[in-house]
Amino acid sequence: xxxxxxxxxxxxxxxxxxxxxxxxxxxxxxxxxxxxxxxxxxxxxxxxxxxxxxxxxxxxxxxxxxxxxxxxxxxxxxxxxxxxxxxxxxxxxxxxxxxxxxxxxxxxxxxxxxxxxxxxxxxxxxxxxxxxxxxxxxxxxxxxxxxxxxxxxxxxxxxxxxxxxxxxxxxxxxxxxxxxxxxxxxxxxxxxxxxxxxxxxxxxxxxxxxxxxxxxxxxxxxxxxxxxxxxxxxxxxxxxxxxxxxxxxxxxxxxxxxxxxxxxxxxxxxxxxxxxxxxxxxxxxxxxxxxxxxxxxxxxxxxxxxxxxxxxxxxxxxxxxxxxxxxxxxxxxxxxxxxxxxxxxxxxxxxxxxxxxxxxxxxxxxxxxxxxxxxxxxxxxxxxxxxxxxxxxxxxxxxxxxxxxxxxxxxxxxxxxxxxxxxxxxxxxxxxxxxxxxxxxxxxxxxxxxxxxxxxxxxxxxxxxxxxxxxxxxxxxxxxxxxxxxxxx
Numbered sequence: 001x002x003x004x005x006x007x008x009x010x011x012x013x014x015x016x017x018x019x020x021x022x023x024x025x026x027x028x029x030x031x032x033x034x035x036x037x038x039x040x041x042x043x044x045x046x047x048x049x050x051x052x053x054x055x056x057x058x059x060x061x062x063x064x065x066x067x068x069x070x071x072x073x074x075x076x077x078x079x080x081x082x083x084x085x086x087x088x089x090x091x092x093x094x095x096x097x098x099x100x101x102x103x104x105x106x107x108x109x110x111x112x113x114x115x116x117x118x119x120x121x122x123x124x125x126x127x128x129x130x131x132x133x134x135x136x137x138x139x140x141x142x143x144x145x146x147x148x149x150x151x152x153x154x155x156x157x158x159x160x161x162x163x164x165x166x167x168x169x170x171x172x173x174x175x176x177x178x179x180x181x182x183x184x185x186x187x188x189x190x191x192x193x194x195x196x197x198x199x200x201x202x203x204x205x206x207x208x209x210x211x212x213x214x215x216x217x218x219x220x221x222x223x224x225x226x227x228x229x230x231x232x233x234x235x236x237x238x239x240x241x242x243x244x245x246x247x248x249x250x251x252x253x254x255x256x257x258x259x260x261x262x263x264x265x266x267x268x269x270x271x272x273x274x275x276x277x278x279x280x281x282x283x284x285x286x287x288x289x290x291x292x293x294x295x296x297x298x299x300x301x302x303x304x305x306x307x308x309x310x311x312x313x314x315x316x317x318x319x320x321x322x323x324x325x326x327x328x329x330x331x332x333x334x335x336x337x338x339x340x341x342x343x344x345x346x347x348x349x350x351x352x353x354x355x356x357x358x359x360x361x362x363x364x365x366x367x368x369x370x371x372x373x374x375x376x377x378x379x380x381x382x383x384x385x386x387x388x389x390x391x392x393x394x395x396x397x398x399x400x401x402x403x404x405x406x407x408x409x410x411x412x413x414x415x416x417x418x419x420x421x422x423x424x425x426x427x428x429x430x431x432x433x434x435x436x437x438x439x440x441x442x443x444x445x446x447x448x449x450x451x452x453x454x455x456x457x458x459x460x461x462x463x464x465x466x467x468x469x470x471x472x473x474x475x476x477x478x479x480x481x482x483x484x485x486x487x488x489x
Contacts, residue, residue, distance in 0.1 A: 003016075003378045004016070004017040004059065004378045004461070005017065005125060005270065005378065005379055005380055006240075006380055006381075007272070007324060007380045008269075008271060008272075009050070009170060009189075009271040009272065009273050009308060009465070010170055010268075010270075011408075012172070012450055014379075014380055015270070015298075017239075017270065018269075019061070019239050020022065020235075020269065020292055023061055023062060023451075024061065024063075024064075024138060025056055025061045025062070025063045025239050025240065026063075026064050026066075026234035026235065026238035026239045026240070027049075027052075027056070027064070027065050027066070027068070027175060027234075027238075027239060027240040027241075027242065027454070028052065028065060028066045028226070028229075028230040028233075028234055028238065028241050028250070028268075029046070029049045029065070029066070029067045029120070029153050029241075029242040029243060029422070030067075030070075030226055030242070030243070030252075031046075031068040031069050031070065031215075031358060032046075032070065032104075032108050033070040033071075034069055034070065034071055034100070034101050034104040034105045034108060035100055035101075035104060036104060037104065037107050037111075037209070037293055037295075037349060038104070038107060038111050038112075039284070039291075039293060039294070040277060040279075040284065040292060040293065040294050040295065040297065041244070041276060041277040041284055042091055042244075043111065043112070043115060043318075044073075044119060044255070044274065044276075044277040044327060045243065045244040045274045046067075046086070046112060047115060047315060047318050047319075047428075048119060048242075048274040048318075048323035049067075049242045049272075049274065049323075050117040050118055050428060051319065051323070051383060051426070051427065051428065052240075052242070052272070052323070052381050053065050053120075054118065054120060054425060054426050054427075054428055055426055055458065057376055058377075058421065058425055058426050059377070059378075062120070064088050064121045064122070064233070064234065065121045065122075065125055066121065066122045066123075066124065066229065066230060066233050066234060066309040067103060067120040067122075067127045068122060068123070068124050068125065068126065068225065068226060068229050068230075069101075069106070069108075069124070069125050069126070070125075070126050070221065070222065070225060071098075071125050071127050071365065072097075072126045072127045072130075072219055072225075075462050077394065079101065080108070080272070082450065085485070087284035094125050095166065096208075097208050097209050099128075100296045106224075111294050114151045114294070114298065114311045114317065115240065115294075115311045115312075115314065115315050116311065116312065116428050116429075117165040118428075121264065122233050124229045124232075124233065126220065126225040126229070127209075128158070129228050129229055129232065130211050130220065132228040132229070132232055133199075133200075133220040133224050133225060133228045134200070134211075134213050134214070134220075135226060136199075136218075136228050136258070136262060137153050137199045137200050137213075137224065138214065138259055139262055140153075140199060140262060141153065141157065143261060143268050144156075144159060144338075145159060145160060145261040145265070146199055146217050147192065148215050149190040149192075150202060151202030151215050151216040151217075151218060151219065152190055152191050152198060152201050152202045152215070153198070153199045153200040153215055154190070154191050154192070154197065154198055154199065155196055155197050155198075155199055155254070155257065155258065155261070156192060156193070156196055156198040157175070157178075157193055157195045157196050157197070157257070158175075158193050158195075160257055160260075160261060161175055163312050165257070165259050165260055167195075167253065167308055168253065169253075169256065170249070170252055170256050170271060171248050171249035171250075171252075171253050171283075173249065173253075175195070178402065186268045193372070197221065197223060197250065198221040199218055199219050199221045199223075199224050199258075200213060200215060200218050200220055200221060201217075201220075201221060202215070202216055202217070202218045203217050203218045203219060207219070210414070221311070222251065222448065223251055223254035223255060223258065224258065226255055227255050227258040227259055227262070227267070230255075231263075231267065232246065232359050234237070236259070236262075236263040236265055236267065237259075237265050237266065237267055237268070237269070238268060238269070239268075239269055239270060239406075240268070240269070240270045240271075241255070241267075241268040241270070241271050241272070242263055242271075242273070242274070243272075243273060244273065244274055244276070245273045245274065245275050245386050246276070248271075248273055251456050252271065254277040254344070255267065255268075255332060255388075257390070262346055272323075273324070274323045274324070275323065275325055275326050275327070276327075277290065277326075277328075277329065278326060278327070278328045278329070279291075279304065279328065279329050279330065280304070280328070280329075281328055281330075286483045290305055296388050297309055297314060298314070303420040304330075304331065305334060306331055306335075309334050309338060309434050311430075312341065312430045312432050313334070313337055313338045313341045314334070314337075314428050315427075315428060315429060316337050316340065316341040316427075316429055317334060317337035318327065319383045319384075319387060319427050319429075320340075320379075320383070320384050320387055321383075321384060322335065322382055322384055322489075323381060323383070324380070329463050333466040337404070340382060340391075341429070343391075343394060343459050344394055344429075345394075345429075345431050346389070346392065347394040347397040347398065348420070348423060348431060350397055350398070350400075350401045351397045351400075351415065351416055351419055351429070352416060352420070354397075354400055354401070354412060356407065356408055356409035356412045356413070357406035357407060357408055357412075358408070359406065359408055360407055360408045360411060361405060361406040361407060362396070362399075362400075362405035362406060363394075363405075363458070364396045364405065364409055366407070366414050367411075367414070368416065369389065369393060369415075371390060372389050373386055373389040373390070373418065373422060376388075376389060377426070383427065386422065386426075386427075387427075389425065390419065390422060393415060393419055396415075397415075415462075444470075444475065444486055445464055448477065448484045448486070449471065451463050451466040451467065451477070451484070452484070454466070470486070
């Protein structure tokens with residue numbers, strides 16, 4: 001475990017991972033804002049950190065994985081409270097904001113379950129931690145890093161920098177650049193400085209989601225939520241904070257500032273960011289129409305892909321790109337991933353049925369192969385390189401099946417154990433071929449029963465048609481004393 005290296009967005013380099021507490025990892029990942037259906041780019045981010053979570057557990061770490069639900073106060077520009085996403089969506093759908101929250105939280109969990117993501121250890125909600133957010137806001141005021149204005153409370157960025165701290169250290173931006181690029185937004189007149197961000201926002205008379213606070217009725221700032229929930233469950237300083245690349249600034253930058261201002265310590269040792277998902281080499285966007293929901297990819301009900309793809313095939317496709325790389329999906333890429341996935345699953349079926357040989361006749365060095373596979377995992381969770389090593393083993397497995405190579409008991413057991421761990425436990429793939437074979441058996445039994453009924457009724461034309469059409473599809477029916485069976489030809 002000491003050889004694990006993680007790319008740290010804070011330093012811009014791969015660093016040897018040293019957890020705060022030996023063999024224990026505290027990891028926080030920014031969860032969804034549940035005001036609409038989770039989109040495929042979100043799925044890619046959460047799947048990346050599911051893979052990282054699985055890898056850490058596989059490597060022997062005891063991981064507390066916290067992933068929040070943002071169900072209040074996602075006001076990204078600190079301006080007009082009518083821009084609050086929950087308020088806008090509740091008006092659009094004519095539902096209460098918490099109905100919106102419930103509807104899309106259920107959708108989020110359903111989609112992630114389809115893609116075989118493990119649930120986090122703790123999944124806190126923003127509305128469940130209003131008290132903690134109020135307390136943090138008051139602490140920042142007491143320490144001179146925040147100020148109240150017209151019922152709202154803002155973090156004072158210039159004061160933060162005046163005390164020798166560095167707002168912009170995570171996103172590698174300087175304060176002059178940030179001020180030069182500030183947009184003119186509603187509510188800016190309440191602030192001392194344009195880059196000050198809201199910790200607590202006063203609610204307008206029409207604002208539905210509101211809570212009492214020392215500064216009047218309002219709701220929490222988006223950035224404050226994650227600081228409150230991450231530090232409550234992982235401590236003032238923890239090991240890993242993850243999220244999409246789009247959250248690095250301003251969201252994660254603000255979290256760094258809030259943590260340092262509150263507790264005089266950098267809140268996170270390793271910042272990790274997953275890169276974006278594109279489709280057909282273009283950014284996914286509703287406005288351009290280059291956009292697809294996870295369900296549409298799974299069902300095939302879309303205009304971009306020629307067929308439906310099983311969630312495990314999609315997961316395999318996503319794992320073929322490193323989490324820090326841009327991943328582009330297309331019809332051709334998905335079809336290629338499906339072929340690769342099927343070959344991998346067929347190899348796993350063969351491998352688990354193989355019996356050991358008396359002696360090795362293979363040049364395949366299982367111990368050396370296993371070492372290379374782990375080296376990929378330890379090198380910033382390099383899933384594409386890991387998969388390439390798995391396919392080295394896949395080629396070997398087909399040779400074992402054909403009798404061209406042989407492995408003794410110890411080597412074969414090592415290969416079985418390692419392949420099963422990497423494929424199912426670490427990559428999180430599911431063997432869907434067994435499920436499909438069972439469904440094929442059931443479907444063919446229906447046709448066999450219909451054919452038998454046709455024969456009893458002396459409807460030999462229908463009986464022959466069923467047999468011949470199945471044969472044309474590569475399925476041969478065989479009649480015997482024990483009934484009718486089938487084989488693939």
